[in-house]
Amino acid sequence: MSAMTIDLSMLAFSPPGWGSNLLRGLGHTIEIATGAYAFGLVLGLGGAMGKLSGGPILKVALEVYTTLGRAIPELILILILYYAGPTLLNQLVTAYGYPPLDVNGLAAGIFVLGVVQGAYATEVLRGAIQSIPTGQIEAAKAYGMSGWQRFARIIFPAMIPNAIPGMANLWLNVTKDSALLAVVGFSELMLETRQAAGSTKAYFMFYMAAALLYLALSQVSIFIFNWIERRQRRGQQALA
Amino acid sequence: MTDQPLGTAARANPMADGTWASMKLFGYATVAVLIAIGLASWLGDWGWLNRDFVNSQGLKPDYLGQFIAGLGRTLTLLIVSVVVGYAFAIPIGLVQVTGPWPLKWLAKAFCTFIRGTPLLVQLWLLYYGLGSLFPQIPWIRFSPLWPYLRDGFNYALLAFILSFAGYEGEIMRGGFLAVPKGELEAARAIGMSSWTVLRRIWLPRALLVVLPTLSGEVVSQLKSTPLAATVTVFDIYGIGREVQQEMFHTYEPLLLIAAIYGTLTAIIASAFKMVENLVPMKRG
Numbered sequence: 001m002s003a004m005t006i007d008l009s010m011l012a013f014s015p016p017g018w019g020s021n022l023l024r025g026l027g028h029t030i031e032i033a034t035g036a037y038a039f040g041l042v043l044g045l046g047g048a049m050g051k052l053s054g055g056p057i058l059k060v061a062l063e064v065y066t067t068l069g070r071a072i073p074e075l076i077l078i079l080i081l082y083y084a085g086p087t088l089l090n091q092l093v094t095a096y097g098y099p100p101l102d103v104n105g106l107a108a109g110i111f112v113l114g115v116v117q118g119a120y121a122t123e124v125l126r127g128a129i130q131s132i133p134t135g136q137i138e139a140a141k142a143y144g145m146s147g148w149q150r151f152a153r154i155i156f157p158a159m160i161p162n163a164i165p166g167m168a169n170l171w172l173n174v175t176k177d178s179a180l181l182a183v184v185g186f187s188e189l190m191l192e193t194r195q196a197a198g199s200t201k202a203y204f205m206f207y208m209a210a211a212l213l214y215l216a217l218s219q220v221s222i223f224i225f226n227w228i229e230r231r232q233r234r235g236q237q238a239l240a
Numbered sequence: 241m242t243d244q245p246l247g248t249a250a251r252a253n254p255m256a257d258g259t260w261a262s263m264k265l266f267g268y269a270t271v272a273v274l275i276a277i278g279l280a281s282w283l284g285d286w287g288w289l290n291r292d293f294v295n296s297q298g299l300k301p302d303y304l305g306q307f308i309a310g311l312g313r314t315l316t317l318l319i320v321s322v323v324v325g326y327a328f329a330i331p332i333g334l335v336q337v338t339g340p341w342p343l344k345w346l347a348k349a350f351c352t353f354i355r356g357t358p359l360l361v362q363l364w365l366l367y368y369g370l371g372s373l374f375p376q377i378p379w380i381r382f383s384p385l386w387p388y389l390r391d392g393f394n395y396a397l398l399a400f401i402l403s404f405a406g407y408e409g410e411i412m413r414g415g416f417l418a419v420p421k422g423e424l425e426a427a428r429a430i431g432m433s434s435w436t437v438l439r440r441i442w443l444p445r446a447l448l449v450v451l452p453t454l455s456g457e458v459v460s461q462l463k464s465t466p467l468a469a470t471v472t473v474f475d476i477y478g479i480g481r482e483v484q485q486e487m488f489h490t491y492e493p494l495l496l497i498a499a500i501y502g503t504l505t506a507i508i509a510s511a512f513k514m515v516e517n518l519v520p521m522k523r524g
Protein backbone atom coordinates (compact mmCIF):
# COMPACT_ATOMS: atom_id res chain seq x y z
CA MET A 1 0.00 0.00 0.00
CA SER A 2 2.05 2.87 -1.30
CA ALA A 3 -0.12 5.63 0.06
CA MET A 4 -0.10 4.35 3.62
CA THR A 5 3.61 3.94 4.12
CA ILE A 6 5.88 6.86 3.53
CA ASP A 7 8.60 5.69 1.21
CA LEU A 8 11.24 8.42 1.16
CA SER A 9 13.15 6.73 -1.67
CA MET A 10 10.49 8.19 -3.98
CA LEU A 11 12.02 11.58 -3.21
CA ALA A 12 15.45 10.49 -4.53
CA PHE A 13 17.02 12.74 -7.13
CA SER A 14 17.76 10.06 -9.72
CA PRO A 15 14.95 8.94 -12.10
CA PRO A 16 12.89 6.43 -10.14
CA GLY A 17 12.67 9.16 -7.48
CA TRP A 18 10.88 12.46 -8.07
CA GLY A 19 13.16 14.72 -6.00
CA SER A 20 14.74 16.47 -8.96
CA ASN A 21 11.30 17.14 -10.48
CA LEU A 22 10.17 18.82 -7.27
CA LEU A 23 13.33 20.91 -7.08
CA ARG A 24 12.93 21.90 -10.73
CA GLY A 25 9.36 22.94 -9.89
CA LEU A 26 10.62 24.97 -6.92
CA GLY A 27 13.11 26.65 -9.26
CA HIS A 28 10.27 27.58 -11.65
CA THR A 29 8.20 28.83 -8.72
CA ILE A 30 11.01 31.13 -7.58
CA GLU A 31 11.65 32.26 -11.16
CA ILE A 32 8.03 33.13 -11.82
CA ALA A 33 7.54 34.74 -8.40
CA THR A 34 10.62 36.91 -8.88
CA GLY A 35 9.53 37.99 -12.35
CA ALA A 36 5.96 38.73 -11.24
CA TYR A 37 7.21 40.60 -8.16
CA ALA A 38 9.50 42.81 -10.24
CA PHE A 39 6.73 43.47 -12.79
CA GLY A 40 4.24 44.18 -10.00
CA LEU A 41 6.71 46.57 -8.37
CA VAL A 42 7.07 48.57 -11.59
CA LEU A 43 3.27 48.69 -12.03
CA GLY A 44 2.89 49.60 -8.36
CA LEU A 45 5.41 52.43 -8.48
CA GLY A 46 3.78 53.85 -11.59
CA GLY A 47 0.33 53.34 -10.06
CA ALA A 48 1.25 55.01 -6.79
CA MET A 49 2.75 58.06 -8.52
CA GLY A 50 -0.27 58.21 -10.83
CA LYS A 51 -2.72 58.02 -7.93
CA LEU A 52 -0.90 60.75 -6.04
CA SER A 53 -0.13 63.17 -8.84
CA GLY A 54 -2.00 62.06 -11.98
CA GLY A 55 -4.90 63.69 -13.78
CA PRO A 56 -8.52 62.82 -12.95
CA ILE A 57 -8.92 60.18 -15.67
CA LEU A 58 -5.69 58.40 -14.71
CA LYS A 59 -6.77 58.46 -11.06
CA VAL A 60 -10.13 56.89 -11.86
CA ALA A 61 -8.51 54.27 -14.09
CA LEU A 62 -6.06 53.37 -11.31
CA GLU A 63 -8.85 53.33 -8.72
CA VAL A 64 -10.78 50.84 -10.87
CA TYR A 65 -7.60 48.75 -11.35
CA THR A 66 -6.70 48.55 -7.66
CA THR A 67 -10.30 48.02 -6.53
CA LEU A 68 -11.04 45.23 -8.98
CA GLY A 69 -7.54 43.75 -8.63
CA ARG A 70 -8.07 43.40 -4.90
CA ALA A 71 -11.77 42.47 -4.88
CA ILE A 72 -11.78 39.60 -7.39
CA PRO A 73 -10.24 36.26 -6.39
CA GLU A 74 -6.70 35.75 -7.69
CA LEU A 75 -7.70 32.47 -9.33
CA ILE A 76 -10.43 34.18 -11.41
CA LEU A 77 -8.17 37.09 -12.36
CA ILE A 78 -5.42 34.69 -13.37
CA LEU A 79 -7.84 32.78 -15.59
CA ILE A 80 -9.25 35.94 -17.20
CA LEU A 81 -5.78 37.36 -17.86
CA TYR A 82 -4.36 34.01 -18.92
CA TYR A 83 -6.97 33.71 -21.66
CA ALA A 84 -7.28 37.39 -22.51
CA GLY A 85 -3.61 38.49 -22.36
CA PRO A 86 -2.16 36.33 -25.18
CA THR A 87 -5.32 36.78 -27.30
CA LEU A 88 -5.14 40.57 -27.07
CA LEU A 89 -1.40 40.52 -27.72
CA ASN A 90 -1.84 38.42 -30.83
CA GLN A 91 -4.68 40.62 -32.11
CA LEU A 92 -2.37 43.58 -31.67
CA VAL A 93 0.53 41.83 -33.38
CA THR A 94 -1.53 40.61 -36.34
CA ALA A 95 -3.14 44.05 -36.70
CA TYR A 96 0.34 45.41 -37.40
CA GLY A 97 0.94 42.68 -39.97
CA TYR A 98 3.20 40.34 -37.99
CA PRO A 99 2.59 36.58 -37.65
CA PRO A 100 0.91 35.58 -34.33
CA LEU A 101 3.29 34.88 -31.46
CA ASP A 102 3.44 31.71 -29.47
CA VAL A 103 3.32 33.23 -25.97
CA ASN A 104 5.57 31.24 -23.68
CA GLY A 105 4.13 29.95 -20.43
CA LEU A 106 6.66 31.69 -18.22
CA ALA A 107 5.98 35.11 -19.76
CA ALA A 108 2.21 34.60 -19.50
CA GLY A 109 2.53 33.48 -15.87
CA ILE A 110 4.71 36.45 -14.96
CA PHE A 111 2.27 38.79 -16.72
CA VAL A 112 -0.86 37.53 -14.95
CA LEU A 113 0.65 37.32 -11.46
CA GLY A 114 2.39 40.67 -12.00
CA VAL A 115 -0.86 42.45 -12.86
CA VAL A 116 -2.48 41.08 -9.68
CA GLN A 117 0.59 42.06 -7.64
CA GLY A 118 0.60 45.53 -9.19
CA ALA A 119 -2.83 46.32 -7.71
CA TYR A 120 -1.61 45.54 -4.20
CA ALA A 121 1.82 47.14 -4.73
CA THR A 122 0.12 50.39 -5.83
CA GLU A 123 -1.66 50.63 -2.49
CA VAL A 124 1.42 49.63 -0.43
CA LEU A 125 3.66 52.16 -2.16
CA ARG A 126 1.02 54.89 -2.11
CA GLY A 127 0.72 54.44 1.65
CA ALA A 128 4.51 54.46 2.03
CA ILE A 129 4.84 57.68 0.03
CA GLN A 130 2.03 59.35 1.95
CA SER A 131 3.66 58.57 5.27
CA ILE A 132 6.71 60.67 4.34
CA PRO A 133 6.45 63.91 6.33
CA THR A 134 5.30 66.62 3.89
CA GLY A 135 7.95 68.96 5.31
CA GLN A 136 10.66 66.88 3.67
CA ILE A 137 9.04 67.17 0.25
CA GLU A 138 8.37 70.88 0.76
CA ALA A 139 12.01 71.38 1.73
CA ALA A 140 13.08 69.66 -1.50
CA LYS A 141 10.77 71.98 -3.44
CA ALA A 142 12.19 74.98 -1.60
CA TYR A 143 15.67 73.94 -2.73
CA GLY A 144 14.39 74.10 -6.30
CA MET A 145 14.58 70.38 -7.05
CA SER A 146 12.67 69.26 -10.14
CA GLY A 147 9.91 66.66 -9.86
CA TRP A 148 12.22 63.84 -10.91
CA GLN A 149 14.98 64.95 -8.51
CA ARG A 150 12.47 65.10 -5.66
CA PHE A 151 11.41 61.56 -6.49
CA ALA A 152 14.90 60.10 -6.91
CA ARG A 153 16.59 61.88 -4.00
CA ILE A 154 13.88 62.35 -1.39
CA ILE A 155 10.64 60.43 -1.96
CA PHE A 156 12.06 57.11 -3.10
CA PRO A 157 14.76 56.68 -0.39
CA ALA A 158 12.45 57.95 2.36
CA MET A 159 9.65 55.65 1.22
CA ILE A 160 11.65 52.40 1.31
CA PRO A 161 11.65 51.72 5.07
CA ASN A 162 7.89 52.36 5.19
CA ALA A 163 7.26 50.08 2.23
CA ILE A 164 9.32 47.09 3.36
CA PRO A 165 6.77 45.35 5.63
CA GLY A 166 4.07 45.63 2.96
CA MET A 167 6.43 44.57 0.19
CA ALA A 168 7.59 41.58 2.25
CA ASN A 169 3.95 40.50 2.56
CA LEU A 170 3.50 40.87 -1.18
CA TRP A 171 6.52 38.65 -1.86
CA LEU A 172 5.13 35.97 0.46
CA ASN A 173 1.77 36.29 -1.31
CA VAL A 174 3.24 35.97 -4.79
CA THR A 175 5.17 32.82 -3.89
CA LYS A 176 1.94 31.31 -2.59
CA ASP A 177 -0.23 32.64 -5.44
CA SER A 178 2.15 31.13 -7.99
CA ALA A 179 0.73 27.74 -6.94
CA LEU A 180 -2.53 28.82 -8.62
CA LEU A 181 -0.78 28.67 -11.99
CA ALA A 182 -0.92 24.87 -11.66
CA VAL A 183 -4.64 25.24 -12.43
CA VAL A 184 -3.85 26.70 -15.87
CA GLY A 185 -1.14 24.09 -16.49
CA PHE A 186 2.05 26.03 -15.80
CA SER A 187 4.69 23.62 -14.62
CA GLU A 188 5.82 25.01 -11.25
CA LEU A 189 6.19 23.22 -7.92
CA MET A 190 2.47 22.52 -7.51
CA LEU A 191 2.02 20.91 -10.92
CA GLU A 192 5.25 18.89 -10.66
CA THR A 193 3.97 17.65 -7.31
CA ARG A 194 0.60 16.74 -8.76
CA GLN A 195 2.28 14.73 -11.50
CA ALA A 196 4.59 12.96 -9.05
CA ALA A 197 1.72 12.22 -6.68
CA GLY A 198 -0.53 11.06 -9.49
CA SER A 199 1.94 8.60 -10.92
CA THR A 200 3.12 7.12 -7.60
CA LYS A 201 -0.24 7.37 -5.77
CA ALA A 202 1.75 8.60 -2.75
CA TYR A 203 -0.41 11.72 -2.54
CA PHE A 204 0.09 12.48 1.10
CA MET A 205 3.87 12.26 1.02
CA PHE A 206 4.31 14.38 -2.09
CA TYR A 207 1.89 17.13 -1.04
CA MET A 208 3.58 17.20 2.36
CA ALA A 209 6.98 17.47 0.65
CA ALA A 210 5.69 20.36 -1.48
CA ALA A 211 4.26 22.06 1.61
CA LEU A 212 7.62 21.81 3.36
CA LEU A 213 9.40 23.28 0.32
CA TYR A 214 6.97 26.23 0.26
CA LEU A 215 7.42 26.60 4.01
CA ALA A 216 11.21 26.67 3.66
CA LEU A 217 10.91 29.29 0.92
CA SER A 218 8.69 31.52 3.02
CA GLN A 219 10.79 31.17 6.18
CA VAL A 220 14.03 32.02 4.35
CA SER A 221 12.23 34.99 2.74
CA ILE A 222 10.99 36.26 6.11
CA PHE A 223 14.50 36.01 7.51
CA ILE A 224 15.95 38.00 4.60
CA PHE A 225 13.24 40.69 4.73
CA ASN A 226 13.76 41.13 8.49
CA TRP A 227 17.44 41.62 7.89
CA ILE A 228 16.77 44.20 5.14
CA GLU A 229 14.31 46.05 7.32
CA ARG A 230 16.75 46.23 10.23
CA ARG A 231 19.38 47.67 7.88
CA GLN A 232 16.97 50.18 6.37
CA ARG A 233 15.73 51.36 9.74
CA ARG A 234 19.21 52.06 11.09
CA GLY A 235 19.26 55.53 12.54
CA GLN A 236 15.48 55.77 12.75
CA GLN A 237 13.85 56.30 16.11
CA ALA A 238 12.35 53.14 17.54
CA LEU A 239 8.56 53.23 17.53
CA ALA A 240 7.28 53.87 21.06
CA MET B 241 -9.69 57.98 4.98
CA THR B 242 -12.67 60.24 4.49
CA ASP B 243 -13.99 59.73 8.02
CA GLN B 244 -10.92 61.34 9.60
CA PRO B 245 -11.35 64.86 10.94
CA LEU B 246 -10.79 67.26 8.06
CA GLY B 247 -7.95 69.31 9.49
CA THR B 248 -5.60 66.37 10.13
CA ALA B 249 -6.53 64.44 7.02
CA ALA B 250 -5.84 67.32 4.66
CA ARG B 251 -2.29 67.66 5.91
CA ALA B 252 -1.41 63.97 6.09
CA ASN B 253 -3.11 62.98 2.87
CA PRO B 254 -2.78 65.03 -0.32
CA MET B 255 -5.58 62.95 -1.93
CA ALA B 256 -8.26 64.11 0.49
CA ASP B 257 -9.05 67.62 -0.70
CA GLY B 258 -12.40 67.21 1.01
CA THR B 259 -15.53 65.22 0.43
CA TRP B 260 -16.17 66.74 -3.00
CA ALA B 261 -13.06 65.19 -4.59
CA SER B 262 -13.87 61.72 -3.27
CA MET B 263 -17.48 62.07 -4.41
CA LYS B 264 -16.26 63.02 -7.86
CA LEU B 265 -13.94 60.00 -7.86
CA PHE B 266 -16.82 57.77 -6.80
CA GLY B 267 -18.94 59.23 -9.59
CA TYR B 268 -16.26 58.56 -12.20
CA ALA B 269 -15.78 55.01 -10.90
CA THR B 270 -19.52 54.35 -11.12
CA VAL B 271 -19.56 55.60 -14.71
CA ALA B 272 -16.57 53.37 -15.52
CA VAL B 273 -18.30 50.32 -14.05
CA LEU B 274 -21.52 51.11 -15.95
CA ILE B 275 -19.55 51.41 -19.20
CA ALA B 276 -17.90 48.04 -18.46
CA ILE B 277 -21.31 46.42 -17.87
CA GLY B 278 -22.62 47.98 -21.08
CA LEU B 279 -19.64 46.73 -23.11
CA ALA B 280 -19.88 43.24 -21.62
CA SER B 281 -23.58 42.89 -22.41
CA TRP B 282 -23.09 44.30 -25.92
CA LEU B 283 -20.05 42.20 -26.88
CA GLY B 284 -20.80 39.02 -24.95
CA ASP B 285 -23.34 36.28 -25.52
CA TRP B 286 -25.52 35.99 -22.43
CA GLY B 287 -28.44 33.97 -23.82
CA TRP B 288 -27.45 30.95 -21.72
CA LEU B 289 -28.33 32.82 -18.54
CA ASN B 290 -32.01 32.74 -19.52
CA ARG B 291 -33.77 30.14 -17.39
CA ASP B 292 -35.66 28.83 -20.44
CA PHE B 293 -32.50 28.48 -22.51
CA VAL B 294 -32.40 25.16 -24.39
CA ASN B 295 -28.96 23.75 -25.26
CA SER B 296 -27.97 21.73 -28.35
CA GLN B 297 -29.05 18.47 -26.71
CA GLY B 298 -32.53 19.87 -26.19
CA LEU B 299 -32.05 20.11 -22.42
CA LYS B 300 -32.75 23.04 -20.13
CA PRO B 301 -29.58 23.37 -18.03
CA ASP B 302 -30.93 26.42 -16.11
CA TYR B 303 -27.49 27.91 -15.53
CA LEU B 304 -28.97 30.83 -13.60
CA GLY B 305 -30.50 28.40 -11.10
CA GLN B 306 -27.21 26.55 -10.90
CA PHE B 307 -25.38 29.82 -10.23
CA ILE B 308 -27.78 30.61 -7.41
CA ALA B 309 -27.17 27.17 -5.89
CA GLY B 310 -23.42 27.70 -6.37
CA LEU B 311 -23.65 31.05 -4.61
CA GLY B 312 -25.25 29.22 -1.69
CA ARG B 313 -22.29 26.81 -1.51
CA THR B 314 -19.77 29.67 -1.75
CA LEU B 315 -21.50 31.56 1.05
CA THR B 316 -21.77 28.41 3.20
CA LEU B 317 -18.04 27.80 2.78
CA LEU B 318 -17.31 31.42 3.66
CA ILE B 319 -19.61 31.84 6.65
CA VAL B 320 -18.96 28.46 8.29
CA SER B 321 -15.18 28.74 7.84
CA VAL B 322 -15.11 32.27 9.24
CA VAL B 323 -17.27 31.48 12.29
CA VAL B 324 -15.73 28.10 13.16
CA GLY B 325 -12.22 29.26 12.19
CA TYR B 326 -12.54 32.24 14.50
CA ALA B 327 -13.69 30.03 17.36
CA PHE B 328 -10.41 28.10 16.96
CA ALA B 329 -8.37 31.27 16.46
CA ILE B 330 -9.16 32.67 19.91
CA PRO B 331 -7.54 29.80 21.91
CA ILE B 332 -4.73 29.57 19.31
CA GLY B 333 -3.94 33.24 19.86
CA LEU B 334 -4.35 33.01 23.62
CA VAL B 335 -2.03 30.06 24.24
CA GLN B 336 0.69 31.76 22.23
CA VAL B 337 0.59 34.64 24.69
CA THR B 338 0.06 32.89 27.99
CA GLY B 339 -0.08 29.12 27.51
CA PRO B 340 2.34 26.43 28.74
CA TRP B 341 5.24 25.92 26.36
CA PRO B 342 4.08 22.73 24.57
CA LEU B 343 0.77 24.38 23.62
CA LYS B 344 2.52 27.63 22.77
CA TRP B 345 4.94 25.78 20.52
CA LEU B 346 2.17 23.77 18.88
CA ALA B 347 0.06 26.86 18.16
CA LYS B 348 3.08 28.71 16.80
CA ALA B 349 3.98 25.77 14.51
CA PHE B 350 0.38 25.55 13.29
CA CYS B 351 0.21 29.26 12.43
CA THR B 352 3.60 29.16 10.71
CA PHE B 353 2.61 26.16 8.60
CA ILE B 354 -0.76 27.62 7.58
CA ARG B 355 0.65 31.05 6.78
CA GLY B 356 3.79 29.76 5.09
CA THR B 357 2.24 27.37 2.58
CA PRO B 358 -0.27 27.98 -0.23
CA LEU B 359 -3.88 27.17 0.62
CA LEU B 360 -4.03 25.07 -2.55
CA VAL B 361 -1.34 22.76 -1.11
CA GLN B 362 -3.21 22.48 2.18
CA LEU B 363 -6.45 21.72 0.36
CA TRP B 364 -4.91 19.06 -1.89
CA LEU B 365 -2.98 17.61 1.05
CA LEU B 366 -6.31 17.05 2.79
CA TYR B 367 -8.38 15.99 -0.20
CA TYR B 368 -5.91 13.84 -2.14
CA GLY B 369 -3.53 13.01 0.74
CA LEU B 370 -5.93 12.19 3.58
CA GLY B 371 -8.64 11.27 1.11
CA SER B 372 -6.45 8.54 -0.39
CA LEU B 373 -5.61 7.10 3.05
CA PHE B 374 -9.21 6.51 4.14
CA PRO B 375 -10.27 3.97 1.49
CA GLN B 376 -7.37 1.74 2.55
CA ILE B 377 -8.87 1.20 5.97
CA PRO B 378 -11.29 -1.64 5.07
CA TRP B 379 -14.16 -1.00 7.51
CA ILE B 380 -14.39 2.69 6.70
CA ARG B 381 -16.06 2.10 3.33
CA PHE B 382 -19.00 0.43 5.05
CA SER B 383 -19.27 2.91 7.90
CA PRO B 384 -21.86 5.69 7.94
CA LEU B 385 -18.93 8.14 7.75
CA TRP B 386 -18.09 7.12 4.18
CA PRO B 387 -20.42 9.51 2.31
CA TYR B 388 -18.91 12.42 4.23
CA LEU B 389 -15.34 11.25 3.64
CA ARG B 390 -15.96 11.09 -0.12
CA ASP B 391 -17.42 14.56 -0.49
CA GLY B 392 -14.97 17.25 -1.66
CA PHE B 393 -17.09 19.92 0.04
CA ASN B 394 -16.13 18.68 3.51
CA TYR B 395 -12.43 18.70 2.69
CA ALA B 396 -12.73 22.24 1.31
CA LEU B 397 -14.62 23.33 4.41
CA LEU B 398 -12.00 21.77 6.72
CA ALA B 399 -9.11 23.33 4.76
CA PHE B 400 -10.76 26.78 4.86
CA ILE B 401 -11.53 26.49 8.59
CA LEU B 402 -7.92 25.56 9.38
CA SER B 403 -6.61 28.32 7.12
CA PHE B 404 -8.77 31.00 8.72
CA ALA B 405 -7.87 29.71 12.20
CA GLY B 406 -4.15 29.95 11.35
CA TYR B 407 -4.26 33.49 9.96
CA GLU B 408 -6.62 34.78 12.65
CA GLY B 409 -4.74 32.95 15.42
CA GLU B 410 -1.69 35.03 14.60
CA ILE B 411 -3.77 38.23 14.53
CA MET B 412 -5.47 37.36 17.84
CA ARG B 413 -2.02 36.82 19.37
CA GLY B 414 -1.23 40.42 18.43
CA GLY B 415 -4.62 41.52 19.75
CA PHE B 416 -4.11 39.86 23.15
CA LEU B 417 -0.62 41.39 23.38
CA ALA B 418 -1.93 44.85 22.50
CA VAL B 419 -4.24 45.09 25.53
CA PRO B 420 -2.49 47.36 28.07
CA LYS B 421 -1.09 45.42 31.03
CA GLY B 422 -2.54 47.93 33.48
CA GLU B 423 -6.10 46.98 32.56
CA LEU B 424 -5.43 43.30 33.27
CA GLU B 425 -3.67 44.16 36.54
CA ALA B 426 -6.57 46.36 37.57
CA ALA B 427 -9.00 43.54 36.86
CA ARG B 428 -6.94 41.11 38.96
CA ALA B 429 -6.60 43.69 41.74
CA ILE B 430 -10.39 43.90 41.94
CA GLY B 431 -10.30 40.16 42.61
CA MET B 432 -11.45 38.72 39.28
CA SER B 433 -10.41 35.13 38.60
CA SER B 434 -8.25 34.64 35.53
CA TRP B 435 -11.27 33.22 33.65
CA THR B 436 -13.33 36.30 34.52
CA VAL B 437 -10.46 38.59 33.49
CA LEU B 438 -10.35 36.82 30.13
CA ARG B 439 -14.12 36.89 29.65
CA ARG B 440 -14.78 40.43 30.79
CA ILE B 441 -11.63 42.37 29.98
CA TRP B 442 -8.94 40.65 27.95
CA LEU B 443 -10.97 39.00 25.18
CA PRO B 444 -13.38 41.89 24.54
CA ARG B 445 -10.51 44.38 24.43
CA ALA B 446 -8.47 42.12 22.13
CA LEU B 447 -11.45 41.67 19.79
CA LEU B 448 -11.84 45.45 19.67
CA VAL B 449 -8.17 45.80 18.71
CA VAL B 450 -8.42 43.36 15.81
CA LEU B 451 -11.85 44.54 14.57
CA PRO B 452 -10.45 46.86 11.86
CA THR B 453 -8.45 43.99 10.32
CA LEU B 454 -11.39 41.61 10.24
CA SER B 455 -13.04 43.06 7.13
CA GLY B 456 -9.94 42.51 5.01
CA GLU B 457 -9.46 39.01 6.40
CA VAL B 458 -13.03 37.98 5.57
CA VAL B 459 -12.62 39.36 2.05
CA SER B 460 -9.39 37.33 1.68
CA GLN B 461 -11.27 34.28 2.82
CA LEU B 462 -14.02 34.94 0.28
CA LYS B 463 -11.36 35.18 -2.41
CA SER B 464 -9.99 31.78 -1.40
CA THR B 465 -13.32 29.98 -1.80
CA PRO B 466 -13.06 29.33 -5.58
CA LEU B 467 -10.19 26.93 -4.80
CA ALA B 468 -12.91 24.54 -3.65
CA ALA B 469 -13.79 23.97 -7.31
CA THR B 470 -10.43 22.15 -7.72
CA VAL B 471 -11.76 19.43 -5.41
CA THR B 472 -15.08 18.88 -7.25
CA VAL B 473 -17.20 21.44 -5.36
CA PHE B 474 -19.72 23.27 -7.54
CA ASP B 475 -19.40 26.71 -6.02
CA ILE B 476 -19.97 29.71 -8.31
CA TYR B 477 -16.58 29.22 -9.91
CA GLY B 478 -17.26 25.50 -10.40
CA ILE B 479 -20.54 26.34 -12.16
CA GLY B 480 -18.75 28.95 -14.25
CA ARG B 481 -16.25 26.35 -15.38
CA GLU B 482 -19.09 24.02 -16.32
CA VAL B 483 -20.64 26.79 -18.45
CA GLN B 484 -17.23 27.40 -20.06
CA GLN B 485 -16.94 23.76 -21.03
CA GLU B 486 -20.53 23.19 -22.14
CA MET B 487 -21.15 26.49 -23.94
CA PHE B 488 -17.63 27.13 -25.29
CA HIS B 489 -17.73 30.63 -23.82
CA THR B 490 -14.40 31.65 -22.30
CA TYR B 491 -15.07 35.12 -20.93
CA GLU B 492 -18.75 35.52 -20.16
CA PRO B 493 -18.92 33.12 -17.18
CA LEU B 494 -15.62 34.45 -15.81
CA LEU B 495 -16.87 38.04 -16.04
CA LEU B 496 -20.13 37.11 -14.33
CA ILE B 497 -18.19 35.40 -11.52
CA ALA B 498 -15.86 38.39 -11.20
CA ALA B 499 -18.89 40.68 -10.90
CA ILE B 500 -20.44 38.44 -8.22
CA TYR B 501 -17.23 38.40 -6.16
CA GLY B 502 -16.83 42.16 -6.59
CA THR B 503 -20.36 42.69 -5.29
CA LEU B 504 -19.85 40.33 -2.35
CA THR B 505 -16.61 42.14 -1.45
CA ALA B 506 -18.41 45.49 -1.49
CA ILE B 507 -21.19 44.09 0.72
CA ILE B 508 -18.70 42.64 3.23
CA ALA B 509 -16.67 45.86 3.33
CA SER B 510 -19.70 48.07 3.94
CA ALA B 511 -21.18 45.67 6.51
CA PHE B 512 -17.98 45.77 8.56
CA LYS B 513 -17.84 49.55 8.17
CA MET B 514 -21.30 49.71 9.75
CA VAL B 515 -20.23 47.45 12.62
CA GLU B 516 -17.08 49.51 13.17
CA ASN B 517 -19.16 52.67 13.31
CA LEU B 518 -21.44 51.10 15.92
CA VAL B 519 -18.51 50.30 18.21
CA PRO B 520 -17.36 53.38 20.08
CA MET B 521 -13.59 53.70 19.69
CA LYS B 522 -11.40 56.25 21.31
CA ARG B 523 -8.06 56.65 19.69
CA GLY B 524 -5.34 58.10 21.87
